[in-house]
Amino acid sequence: xxxxxxxxxxxxxxxxxxxxxxxxxxxxxxxxxxxxxxxxxxxxxxxxxxxxxxxxxxxxxxxxxxxxxxxxxxxxxxxxxxxxxxxxxxxxxxxxxxxxxxxxxxxxxxxxxxxxxxxxxxxxxxxxxxxxxxxxxxxxxxxxxxxxxxxxxxxxxxxxxxxxxxxxxxxxxxxxxxxxxxxxxxxxxxxxxxxxxxxxxxxxxxxxxxxxxxxxxxxxxxxxxxxxxxxxxxxxxxxxxxxxxxxxxxxxxxxxxxxxxxxxxx
Amino acid sequence: xxxxxxxxxxxxxxxxxxxxxxxxxxxxxxxxxxxxxxxxxxxxxxxxxxxxxxxxxxxxxxxxxxxxxxxxxxxxxxxxxxxxxxxxxxxxxxxxxxxxxxxxxxxxxxxxxxxxxxxxxxxxxxxxxxxxxxxxxxxxxxxxxxxxxxxxxxxxxxxxxxxxxxxxxxxxxxxxxxxxxxxxxxxxxxxxxxxxxxxxxxxxxxxxxxxxxxxxxxxxxxxxxxxxxxxxxxxxxxxxxxxxxxxxxxxxxxxxxxxxxxxxxx
DNA sequence: CCATCTTTGTGCACGCGTTCACAAAGGCAT
DNA sequence: ATGCCTTTGTGAACGCGTGCACAAAGATGG
Numbered sequence: 015x016x017x018x019x020x021x022x023x024x025x026x027x028x029x030x031x032x033x034x035x036x037x038x039x040x041x042x043x044x045x046x047x048x049x050x051x052x053x054x055x056x057x058x059x060x061x062x063x064x065x066x067x068x069x070x071x072x073x074x075x076x077x078x079x080x081x082x083x084x085x086x087x088x089x090x091x092x093x094x095x096x097x098x099x100x101x102x103x104x105x106x107x108x109x110x111x112x113x114x115x116x117x118x119x120x121x122x123x124x125x126x127x128x129x130x131x132x133x134x135x136x137x138x139x140x141x142x143x144x145x146x147x148x149x150x151x152x153x154x155x156x157x158x159x160x161x162x163x164x165x166x167x168x169x170x171x172x173x174x175x176x177x178x179x180x181x182x183x184x185x186x187x188x189x190x191x192x193x194x195x196x197x198x199x200x201x202x203x204x205x206x207x208x209x210x211x212x213x214x215x216x217x218x219x220x221x222x223x224x225x226x227x228x229x230x231x232x233x234x235x236x237x238x239x240x241x242x243x244x245x246x247x248x249x250x251x252x253x254x255x256x257x258x259x260x261x262x263x264x265x266x267x268x269x270x271x272x273x274x275x276x277x278x279x280x
Numbered sequence: 281x282x283x284x285x286x287x288x289x290x291x292x293x294x295x296x297x298x299x300x301x302x303x304x305x306x307x308x309x310x311x312x313x314x315x316x317x318x319x320x321x322x323x324x325x326x327x328x329x330x331x332x333x334x335x336x337x338x339x340x341x342x343x344x345x346x347x348x349x350x351x352x353x354x355x356x357x358x359x360x361x362x363x364x365x366x367x368x369x370x371x372x373x374x375x376x377x378x379x380x381x382x383x384x385x386x387x388x389x390x391x392x393x394x395x396x397x398x399x400x401x402x403x404x405x406x407x408x409x410x411x412x413x414x415x416x417x418x419x420x421x422x423x424x425x426x427x428x429x430x431x432x433x434x435x436x437x438x439x440x441x442x443x444x445x446x447x448x449x450x451x452x453x454x455x456x457x458x459x460x461x462x463x464x465x466x467x468x469x470x471x472x473x474x475x476x477x478x479x480x481x482x483x484x485x486x487x488x489x490x491x492x493x494x495x496x497x498x499x500x501x502x503x504x505x506x507x508x509x510x511x512x513x514x515x516x517x518x519x520x521x522x523x524x525x526x527x528x529x530x531x532x533x534x535x536x537x538x539x540x541x542x543x544x545x546x
Numbered sequence: 547c548c549a550t551c552t553t554t555g556t557g558c559a560c561g562c563g564t565t566c567a568c569a570a571a572g573g574c575a576t
Numbered sequence: 577a578t579g580c581c582t583t584t585g586t587g588a589a590c591g592c593g594t595g596c597a598c599a600a601a602g603a604t605g606g
Contacts, residue, residue, distance in 0.1 A: 086582045087584090
């Protein structure tokens, strides 16, 4: 039982660095937008700007996939879209199950970005019997009892966990036992999975906490009268107005975090 | 106009490496759980296991904050909770606005992890006049017209964007102009922000695409008969059963990805 | 008070990722 | 055909992050 690595250790999968893989979807999105505007070719400089990265980085990233550009001209948009899609495995159909149809699960089920990239929501699963049969995003919710059957029948290998934190590990184990080998985890917990199973986690509250850290740092620099990059000085009063709430009892909170209700209030 | 860096370049903020900052919330969560169970002290080994990281890494991370441990014993849980909270700026109250109350926005508003960590949802904002006044998670939705006023009145410096992709940049600019200096972006777009503004992005479809890449790789290795780490071999048939859909026309998709409706269908 | 045992804190080395800078390559105009 | 101009692809250097391994520190028992 390897304890929840967030993603692949440092093993460079078939020569493509992990960092590059993480950027490919970014390039793909920018390229798709260009494709829709019928732009035939694009330079590394332009594409990099659209994707929000350095052009040298982009060229090096593409060099791992092969030499798909033409010197003096740039990259053929359509061709590159195809190559990246293929590399990411997006030319095949990936059935996905979403477990935990609360607010977040419903949001995911309705999310357009899934369907538009080769992902198909094969099933929505929730532990609440009252949810069973209710359609969410046009798909009827099924009960947890069906989990194993669905995964095997549909050949699902990717599962999304959007349950409360307390249920996540258990759901994870059932998913893995049924044959799922990739998990996207939205529950604020560290998942334990066997070797060979990939887990990626998305944690809303962690992202906010990181922002808070930098925000505090900015405020601190401001208070210390340090040199500050122009635009940030509109903000003087806000930091002061913010009331300190030091000495909060962590235990006084409303239960373990991420305890979203399993049913979506309409 | 610096084009959307995802987070801080590589500038190590006040000596604390960015990678460490990103892990602090993880430690904090594990520590809070221990605190609730009234565990007085914890060793780096135990805490590391709970947080899903290497114990050496954890010790090094803590060493950036100062020497808060006792050799031969471990770390005092309560004290460490306080120190990390303080370092992350969680001992103060951070008012946050959420813009775009669709499925995702509603999910975020209901998310318990916000309130339980010093973050307070100061306002919910949506462009749809029909939403105005409707309570979501007990907070009445306000119209976009009020955005600037709310931010200034409440001293908001952190904004969450959960709008469709098309509206994100515009919303972002209004937020920044009104004084917001940290943005959590859920829209699948690269945001352009001035220097001094931090942007972090959470992209559901990107995470899935990364999983798909690794999944495809596993399937490939399997087909090639390569040596595979034990547990993954339950899965033989699924990869084969999955139908290939190669040659999809990218342009045939349903518009730019992430075009979720701005209004939440009840 | 001393010996032993546990656990921290960190110096060091290594590898991945990023960036610079430039040679090679190809289009295009003349 | 030839020379110029643009843009790719990549070798090399650098810096950050990770993990190892161990010395220093302190608690604990006798």
